[in-house]
Amino acid sequence: MDQQVILAQLYNLILNPATRDFERANLLVAKQALEASQRLGGVLDKLIGDLRPLGARGNLTPDVMDFYLMITGAAPVVTANKVTAEHAEHLQTAIFAGGCFWCLVEPFDTQPGIISVTSGYTGGTTANPTYDQVLVGNTGHVEAVAIVYDPAVKSYQDLVATFWQLTDPTDADGQFLDRGPQYQSVIFYTNDAQHAIAEDSKQALIESNQYDKPIVTKVLAATTFYPAENFHQDFYKKFPKRVKAMDRARHQLQQMQRIRVAGKRLLKLRK
Incomplete structure (x- = not known):
């Protein structure tokens, strides 16, 4: 060349x-x-x-x-999600952090209107961090996913709703089995409209009394997003059994949490 x-x-x-x-x-x-x-x-x-x-x-x-x-020198890739010039400028990006990014990709990637889901690091102070650096928890970054989506097909409200279903918004020290500041639950908004939607959704969750602990998920302005190493991209496709096992563990912990909350409510009603 x-x-x-x-x-x-x-x-x-x-x-x-x-x-x-x-x-x-x-x-x-x-x-x-x-x-x-x-x-x-x-x-x-x-x-x-x-x-x-x-x-x-x-x-x-x-x-x-x-x-x-x-x-x-590759052959063209055929995909229903391929970006076209006509609508590329209308695409938006949503960024969520909620534990290990391996478990956050598939739930978004398989929805209509999603163009791409990239695992990466954001919210910290170290430029171009590596996985090993973020894993130690000293860079200030969290593991996150950047979701490029078509708002004509998938609304930001829907994406936030999915995010709440995947995370424990009461956990300030990580998510489920993932412990440490790099696994915090955070919504990173990229514009004023996303900011308003995220805050309203968080307030609605607080008022729902769905949880017996305070909602601690942060809503922050997006900063530089660094894509993770290639090994971590589309991890659920490369190692489906591993991701399914992690998903089962997260689901079981969520179920236990719901049962605990329901039990406390029942005790209050009997008093």
Whole structure:
């Protein structure tokens, strides 16, 4: 491949308004590396790895997808969720943290209107954190998922409702079997409308008296989201038995919590 041709294409993709922020950030890193005279092959290998979580599923925006296919030599990916130029600019991103991100992908990924679900890290202070760094709990990041969705098909209200069903909003020290600050329950809003919906939904949950402990899930403004290493992407597809076992454990703990709350309510009624 000709380096000058690649540079020109990178430049055009970076300026393309349809290119998403995640894509643009990685394309910019590649462009700067080539301008700094780094080896073309090494730069492209890194870029392919960075784009692979979405590229392997055909969920990059159209022009970036074409570029990805060109530099990988891969065949086009056929998928019902592929982003089209006509609606790419209308897509939105929802970011949720609620324990290990392995368990948060499938419940969203299998819903209509979902373009992609990316596991990653957000909310911290360390740039480009690794899984091992976040696992220790010293970077300030939480494990989270970034969900690109079509609001014409799937509403943010529905996504928040799913989030509440998957988490324990009363646990300030983690989620279920996942313990530590990196597993906190957080809704990260990306605009004012999401902020209002998340706060209203949280207040409704508080007033429902569904739980016997305070609701501690945080609602925070979204900060930089760092996609996790490729190993963690689509984990439920790679290791379905492992994820199902984790899901069963979470479900059992949720059931025990509901039984405990119901028992306390019954005791109050008998008094």
